[in-house]
Amino acid sequence: MLGRKLSRLRPWVQTGFLAVWLAPLGRWLHGIPGCVFHCYSCPLSSFACPIGVMANYAALLPVVGEIPYLLIGLLLLVGATTGSLICGWACPFGFLQNLLGKISPRKITLPSWIGYFRYVVLVGLVLLLPAILGYKGIPFDEQAVSICRLCPAGALEAGLPYSVQALMAGNGWMMSGLKTGILVAFIAGAIFIHRPWCRIFCPLGGLLALFNRFSLFHLRFNPKECIECNLCRSRCSMGVKVDQAVNVTGCIRCLECTTCGAIEPAFALPTRNAGPPKPAA
Amino acid sequence: MEVWGDLVALLVFKTSVGLNKVPGGFDSHPPPPFFKAMKRVPQPPVNPAARALERHDFWPGFVVVLAGVIVAFYGARHLTNVDTTDGNTAWETQLIKAFSSGGVQYASEQAPPPPPNLEGVANPDEALARWAKEQADRQPPAWKIRVDLGAQAACPT
Numbered sequence: 168m169l170g171r172k173l174s175r176l177r178p179w180v181q182t183g184f185l186a187v188w189l190a191p192l193g194r195w196l197h198g199i200p201g202c203v204f205h206c207y208s209c210p211l212s213s214f215a216c217p218i219g220v221m222a223n224y225a226a227l228l229p230v231v232g233e234i235p236y237l238l239i240g241l242l243l244l245v246g247a248t249t250g251s252l253i254c255g256w257a258c259p260f261g262f263l264q265n266l267l268g269k270i271s272p273r274k275i276t277l278p279s280w281i282g283y284f285r286y287v288v289l290v291g292l293v294l295l296l297p298a299i300l301g302y303k304g305i306p307f308d309e310q311a312v313s314i315c316r317l318c319p320a321g322a323l324e325a326g327l328p329y330s331v332q333a334l335m336a337g338n339g340w341m342m343s344g345l346k347t348g349i350l351v352a353f354i355a356g357a358i359f360i361h362r363p364w365c366r367i368f369c370p371l372g373g374l375l376a377l378f379n380r381f382s383l384f385h386l387r388f389n390p391k392e393c394i395e396c397n398l399c400r401s402r403c404s405m406g407v408k409v410d411q412a413v414n415v416t417g418c419i420r421c422l423e424c425t426t427c428g429a430i431e432p433a434f435a436l437p438t439r440n441a442g443p444p445k446p447a448a
Numbered sequence: 449m450e451v452w453g454d455l456v457a458l459l460v461f462k463t464s465v466g467l468n469k470v471p472g473g474f475d476s477h478p479p480p481p482f483f484k485a486m487k488r489v490p491q492p493p494v495n496p497a498a499r500a501l502e503r504h505d506f507w508p509g510f511v512v513v514l515a516g517v518i519v520a521f522y523g524a525r526h527l528t529n530v531d532t533t534d535g536n537t538a539w540e541t542q543l544i545k546a547f548s549s550g551g552v553q554y555a556s557e558q559a560p561p562p563p564p565n566l567e568g569v570a571n572p573d574e575a576l577a578r579w580a581k582e583q584a585d586r587q588p589p590a591w592k593i594r595v596d597l598g599a600q601a602a603c604p605t
Contacts, residue, residue: 197548198541207548208603215544223547230554230592233528237540240520247512306554307547325603380502383509388499395493412500435506 170426177255177421181262188213188259200238202245203258204364204371206318208325217242218371222293222314226301246378250385250414254365254372255421260320261365261372267357275360279406282366282417285373292317293370319353319364322346361404365419376416383435386413386420393429402426531594538595550601555589 188203189211197207201214217238224235245253254261268274292314300310307313315321326342327350333341340347356363365372379385399409402423407415409424424430526540533553538546546552564579566572 198539198545200544210602212548215548220544220547223552227552227593231528231530233530233540233543235523235540235544236519236526237523237544240516240518240523243512243516244520245516247509247516304554304556306552306557308550308552329603378512381504381508381512383506383513385502385504387504388502390499397493410495410499412502414502414504433504435504435509437506437510 169431170422170424170428173422173425173432178262178265180256181259181265184257185259185262187257200235200241202241202253202371202375204260204320204369205258206315206321206324208321210325210328212324216320218293218318219315222297223307225294226297226305226307226310228298229302242374246375246382248383250379250382250420251372251376251418252382252384252420253375254369254419258365258372261362261419263323264357264362264364267354268361270358273359274404277360277363277366277406279408279417282373284367285369288314288368289370289373314370316343316346317349319349322350323353326350362419366405366417372419373416376418379414379416379418379420382414384420385433385435386418386422386425387431387433388413389429389431393427396427398427399424399430531591533594533596533598538597542597543595546595546597546599549599551596551599553594553596555592555594558589 184203188201188205189209196213197215199214200217200220202217204218205212205214205216207215207219220235220238224233224238227233292312297307297310297313300313301307307315310316322342326346330340330342333339342350353364360366397410400407403409403418404423405417405419405421407413407417407424409430413424413430422432425432523540527537528540528543530538530543532538532542543552564575566575569575
């Protein structure tokens with residue numbers, strides 16, 4: 168029954184992490200990239216957005232040739248320790264999508280291959296496009312098409328508060344029509360699709376999910392406990408074929424699949440065999 | 449069961465978390481129709497024998513964690529080759545902070561000084577020609593990018 172307990176605990180852990188990402192510590196930690204998807208232009212952000220930092224570095228690369236060592240180190244550290252557990256349990260943007268998803272029980276199902284589009288966003292929009300435009304001498308802040316200009320997290324967490332502030336001050340709506348449209352589409356999408364940003368677009372989730380195959384924290388299938396009830400697959404809202412493999416790139420490690428009892432969370436240790444138990448003869 | 453005084457709060461708590469089962473109470477009610485209407489999504493049959501063996505060794509993960517710690521520590525102490533507006537070299541953390549506050553300045557963005565004010569000038573043509581010559585002789589700045597540590601743009605994009 169560990170899975171059910173974890174399922175009940177998860178919203179509270181996600182709420183608790185909001186105190187980390189939205190902490191009223193001011194902006195003094197903006198020099199350190201966070202490991203979750205959270206816009207650094209948000210008035211309540213504690214850390215820098217890792218994807219924003221990555222795109223800015225990509226734009227600077229042709230000009231000054233700087234490498235984001237701190238960002239790479241933190242992503243390696245977090246990814247190899249937990250994999251995409253951060254997505255399921257700590258990401259504020261994922262939590263928001265979870266809450267929006269509660270509005271409608273009816274959900275549109277998506278094919279699992281759509282998750283590979285996250286890598287198109289990562290390579291195309293976060294790395295290549297800023298680097299090409301940066302090579303042409305266009306600063307990242309002035310690039311007409313960039314991840315920050317298209318990001319719904321930026322629209323929601325930064326664009327919306329500043330636009331409301333500008334509206335109340337009588338200066339009109341400051342967010343562009345495109346960004347407002349993205350925000351509306353995202354909210355509508357999150358109501359009818361389970362975590363649409365995470366499943367289709369999130370470059371950070373895609374990056375962290377690459378570590379799932381060898382991260383220290385992982386999911387382990389115990390065939391002795393499996394009664395072939397298929398509950399693991401029914402519980403998965405990310406469209407992962409849990410009955411075939413669990414440590415895959417489509418998984419956000421929400422741990423809902425552990426409800427069945429045959430899949431259990433585990434942490435790889437040097438002293439014991441961390442492989443899956445062999446099925447009974 | 450008869451309960452008095454402060455024990456009521458404890459009993460309510462224990463009942464709410466399921467430690468105290470009350471016959472005929474909330475637990476004995478049938479589930480609401482909403483839950484009855486929820487049906488499990490039909491799934492294809494499971495074949496545990498066909499399942500991939502997902503071995504998870506300690507060492508690959510540990511080596512990457514160690515590499516991450518070393519690279520992150522190096523990054524935290526890394527001086528970039530980007531200057532700051534006050535003439536120092538920017539730390540990596542300062543450069544990252546500049547991204548969020550609009551503090552990255554490009555040399556190409558530097559506006560030339562405005563033309564001189566010609567009102568009250570004895571020889572405006574000469575002053576204008578001198579300004580134009582200064583602009584023509586002006587060397588581009590030695591830096592390509594620099595960091596303004598005092599920038600406070602709320603949303604750079």
